[in-house]
Amino acid sequence: MSKKIRVRFAPSPTGGLHIGGVRTVLYNYLFAKQHGGDFILRIEDTDQTRFVSGAEEYIYETLSWCGLEPDESPKKGGAFGPYRQSERKDSYRKYAEQLVNEGKAYYAFDTSEELETKRKNVANFQYNIASRIEMKNSLTLDQDNVKKLLSENVPHVIRIKMPTDEEIKFTDMIRGEVAFNSSQVDDKVLLKADGMPTYHLAVVVDDHLMQISHAFRGEEWLPSAPVHILLWRYLFGEENMPQWAHLPLILKPDGNGKLSKRDGDRLGFPVFAMDWTDPKSNEKTTGFKERGFLPEAFINMLALLGWNEGSEQEIFSLKELIEKFSMERVHKGGAKFNYDKAKWFNHEWIKKFPVASFQLPVEILLKDNGINIDDPKKFEKVLELVKDRCTLLTDFVPQSSFFFQSPESIDVSAIQPKWDEKKNRFFIELIRAYEFINPWQHDDLEKEFKEIAAASQIKPGDVLLPFRIMLVGGKFGPGVFDIAAIIGKEETIKRITHTLQLLK
RNA sequence: ACAGAGGUGGACAAGUGGUCUAAGUCGUCACACUUUCAAUGUGAAGCCGUUGGUUCGAAUCCAACACUCUGUCCCA
Known part of the structure; x- marks a missing residue:
């Protein structure tokens, strides 16, 4: 009879969890689960001079966010305790x-x-x-x-x-x-x-x-x-x-050597899994979670940082990783961390995931920015519409705010240079026509828009950008008629009128 | 300095003696589509650390050299 597979992650609780640490957790976890074994968390706190309060709790929270729950730990207990070395x-x-x-x-x-x-x-x-x-x-x-x-x-x-x-x-x-x-x-x-x-x-x-x-x-x-x-x-x-x-080690993206928290600060990307505030210096370090990463994407990215199945597949769910991971296919050489590629993984996950799976964190993000969601149906439609252009969860804030409230500022300077009385008349005409549209829907809005443009002898393209800026505030976002359709007749007309005032 | 480890395009990788005048993804640039930004599609640039050996044949095996990293705490 072969021995039961038992693996452990044994961090010392001295601060935030570095992605290298999370990757070690992940490989432990994958190996254990693949073999029906146990994954144990053991706290190596034998250096009391380096004790940092909150660090142990942070480890639990991080593992939990990643979905890598230990089978035995100081918190959970188990048959082989205690799990804190100081207690042993x-x-x-x-x-x-x-x-x-x-x-x-x-x-x-x-x-x-x-x-x-x-x-x-x-x-x-x-x-x-x-x-x-x-x-x-x-x-x-x-x-x-x-x-x-x-x-x-x-x-x-x-x-x-x-x-x-x-x-x-x-x-x-x-x-x-x-x-x-x-x-x-x-x-x-x-x-x-x-x-x-x-x-x-x-x-x-x-x-x-x-x-x-x-x-x-x-x-x-x-x-x-x-x-x-x-x-x-x-x-x-x-x-x-x-x-x-x-x-293998995770290396800094530029130059050589182990990736450190400092590299992240210096180059502007997270190194810790989640936000960490040093209790002594009060210095805060942002984590992948707060930067807007999905745990699934974070795990996926980490798994491939040192391991490759041998195929061209790059997107893996945790379940697939458990099936396919093998220690023999872990590379010997260290890999330079690439933040662009990390973001790419997140973008892929946002694109492929049903919106329901990130609705909640986005809703919280919007709330933090003063936007309350009162129409879940509309929210879902918006998420579906904008998710392709969101690499990080935080991108949903600028990409969807204007659906729920009028833009705070209008980039008038993008319209002004080419603005003339002809265009002004076009929009006045547009408002008049839009008043009568019922039901208020995408295709009719577009049709009406183009007809009026033709009648005014204006190329639709020349008024489309101004229209976008009126509704969005800037040169971004999904299709303008999609936006207009969602925000409704009243709001659309209000925003056009408002910008027309600004242009006077 | 000593010890150990490592090596394929800018980054990450596939490839483990013939199908490799190798190469997928990210990134970069260009083009197409277009209603801004994305998404999508097409295309471009870029050669296996070096030298020598084994072999009919080497990115793949061997050796030497160079280079890089890690470690050399009553830290983990």
Whole structure:
């Protein structure tokens, strides 16, 4: 019988969730669901100096917006709790001490200051096989001294003792076999002076205790993988280790390097999934959600940022992704983030989605801009009419406001230069004719318009743009007669009259 | 510096020894349609990091070199 598939996303709650993090969640989720397994959220809050209030709640909200709900989490609970590492603090020490007793780890009493000066004085200082003999630890101090320091509660850490010249290798699901030489890896801290584990100890212990079968994380972790392999070998048996996959990095669009929040600020696109306000600095960072992205499009875009089915299909629903995703088809190389392509995904989803599926967020957006929807039928018609020209949900505001209220300003300057008495008379004539139209519908409006133009010896094209500006306020929006048909006779005539006044 | 990883048009990708004088999408530009902006359709530009090798044949396999990235915190 094969083991149950269990995967986890283990963020540290230190701020907004970066798209790289969301993509890791997504790949975890897809893999779990495809195999009928469990997706677990574990909070890695072992660094209390980096605690940020609200960050954990933000993670729940983000996953929820994305539709990637965990099966087990601190909030939801589960059979393998607690799911917050700070609450598991007591379970780590014994493993670290076990390693010390077995000679695979050691106590180190060097203070942070001592290490800092060391790093300053020695170029590329590493606490490793070569340097540990000159440091203050249980390998260099005599036993009595160590005992004494320990009993006096002198602050100390536990470091792993990397073996000399040993090949450590493992098979990565994306990269195949990856090998390291143990001599090149430094003696990482496993247990900090405050009794909290570092990431290195915590992942291994927690993945074991939570029976994690596959572990996915960003490529930046690859260099420390040998530490984790060794820990597995020492503690729980390498054969029980989860299968690793190191995901390619998401790179900044210009230049090289990892995409950071700063790049988003600098280049004007979101990097976080949702709005995040730093509780200390009060600095606000916009997210994809608030920028007007549909969660379906956001997920779709993220899935393709590092994975490709092998076909030419680019639009996938979450359900399709669950069916088709495979870790083997995740690229090895990092991908530069492309905001234009991200927007394209959103546009595609808006075009293909029935309007009902984004009616609510758009309604809220309009309300925020002072427009209340009181006619749902009309609202639906408007959405259908304008959705092709909305890339982001926020585009619906300028694209549909004028259906519900007269434009705030009229771009008269676009009409004025070519305006003359002949055109003025045309519109007066038009108003007169429109008064009699009943029922008020698209085709009749257009027909009447063209007839009057012909009678006035004006090309319809010459008065169409002015007409548009009268109704919309500017040079945009769907077909003018569609607009006129929806806003109604009274409003149409009112807007023409109003602009005619302005043109005097 | 050391270690690991990576590489196909401006960006993301398909392609894993012959059907590849390769290429889909985004973006850019042009044209068509048109009632502005979109949508839609058509077209344009652009060659597999470099060098060498294996082979009848290489984007695909091998090697070297260069380049880029990640890591080298009591951060995760």
